[in-house]
Amino acid sequence: MRGARRRDRDSVHLVSLPAEAYTGRMSTRLEGIHFLVTYRCTYACEHCFVWGSPDAEATMTLAQLTGVIDQAARLGVAQVYFEGGEPTLAYAVVLAAARHARARGLDVGMVSNCYWATSPDDAAAWLAPFAELGLADLSLSSYAYFVEDADEEHLRAAVLAARTLGIPTSVLEVGAPADIGVPGACSGDVDEIMYRGRAAVLLAPDHASRPPESLVTCPHEDLVHPGRAHIGPDGELQVCQGISAGNVFAGGDGPPAPERLATPHPDGLRRVLDAYDAHTRPVVREIVAGGPWGLAQSVGHAPRRARYADECHLCYEVRAALRAGRRCPAVIAPGQCYAENEPDGSGSSGADDERPGGPGPCSS
Numbered sequence: 001m002r003g004a005r006r007r008d009r010d011s012v013h014l015v016s017l018p019a020e021a022y023t024g025r026m027s028t029r030l031e032g033i034h035f036l037v038t039y040r041c042t043y044a045c046e047h048c049f050v051w052g053s054p055d056a057e058a059t060m061t062l063a064q065l066t067g068v069i070d071q072a073a074r075l076g077v078a079q080v081y082f083e084g085g086e087p088t089l090a091y092a093v094v095l096a097a098a099r100h101a102r103a104r105g106l107d108v109g110m111v112s113n114c115y116w117a118t119s120p121d122d123a124a125a126w127l128a129p130f131a132e133l134g135l136a137d138l139s140l141s142s143y144a145y146f147v148e149d150a151d152e153e154h155l156r157a158a159v160l161a162a163r164t165l166g167i168p169t170s171v172l173e174v175g176a177p178a179d180i181g182v183p184g185a186c187s188g189d190v191d192e193i194m195y196r197g198r199a200a201v202l203l204a205p206d207h208a209s210r211p212p213e214s215l216v217t218c219p220h221e222d223l224v225h226p227g228r229a230h231i232g233p234d235g236e237l238q239v240c241q242g243i244s245a246g247n248v249f250a251g252g253d254g255p256p257a258p259e260r261l262a263t264p265h266p267d268g269l270r271r272v273l274d275a276y277d278a279h280t281r282p283v284v285r286e287i288v289a290g291g292p293w294g295l296a297q298s299v300g301h302a303p304r305r306a307r308y309a310d311e312c313h314l315c316y317e318v319r320a321a322l323r324a325g326r327r328c329p330a331v332i333a334p335g336q337c338y339a340e341n342e343p344d345g346s347g348s349s350g351a352d353d354e355r356p357g358g359p360g361p362c363s364s
């Protein structure tokens with residue numbers, strides 16, 4: 001998952017249900033589900049929300065993917081995206097799941113870093129099966145911002161192959177415009193960096209200019225009506241990275257029992273969406289009411305800095321401290337989003353002075 005605001009495909013909408021879909025009471029409906037198929041990636045980008053890296057191991061099974069897809073189709077979800085980490089590291093499983101989703105009538109998109117696009121011909125070989133199933137969007141990452149004089153040949157090869165195959169493609173220009181010498185491939189509409197996950201730890205301190213008491217809104221996610229949510233190998237339905245609405249595999253708050261990881265709850269998605277209320281769920285309700293500053297105040301968290309890069313920077317600091325103190329573990333999840341799977345603990349929030357039992361949400 002790249003650390004930037006997403007444009008069209010993440011726009012927030014409520015959906016009109018098809019006639020055959022579930023019509024019972026649901027407080028929350030989703031248009032899209034984004035699968036964090038694996039947290040493994042060929043890179044460990046500084047702007048990654050979910051601490052993806054070559055060392056990350058957790059990967060969704062085909063049974064987990066198809067189980068959620070079946071539930072999503074019943075609930076009127078219109079589209080699924082496969083992302084990560086790098087989803088093509090689980091190529092065969094993603095392809096099978098994408099076919100399954102198309103058979104259930106869902107639109108399918110994919111996000112990739114193009115590591116596999118060693119030439120236009122090779123890229124076409126990778127992409128042809130996805131073209132055949134009718135991939136609706138292929139979002140490809142540019143690294144122009146992060147690597148000076150970045151070699152974007154893989155990106156160029158992937159774009160050329162996708163065009164040949166008729167796959168709608170967009171280039172994710174994060175932090176800087178990209179130019180790969182393909183007319184019309186890059187829009188120049190640059191996504192701003194948001195300081196969540198690894199970006200909050202590694203990038204944000206160099207861009208901090210705002211006092212914490214000014215960060216009183218959540219400007220990037222509609223937590224009350226989340227039009228799309230992410231789900232990964234842990235089953236947490238994330239309304240923002242590291243903020244869980246509930247665990248789909250468990251059919252309630254996680255973590256799920258081992259047997260539910262192997263065989264997810266058959267109605268877990270509906271149960272989680274039925275129960276989700278942003279105005280009552282701990283942590284979420286504080287962010288909705290007063291932004292990250294409101295959350296910090298409600299839990300008694302003293303900001304560790306005089307300046308923050310953005311709302312997400314402070315939000316991540318507070319949540320990481322709560323997680324380290326084992327407060328609200330069902331909401332502040334999964335641990336992957338708080339660097340708990342980093343081999344050397346390098347992503348630690350530095351929050352080990354936090355202890356459970358303080359004021360505010362989940363304190364009792």
Ligand code: SF4
Binds near residue numbers: 221240312315
């Ligand atoms: S302020 Fe918090 S909840 Fe809102 S988008 Fe940023 S990290 Fe997510």
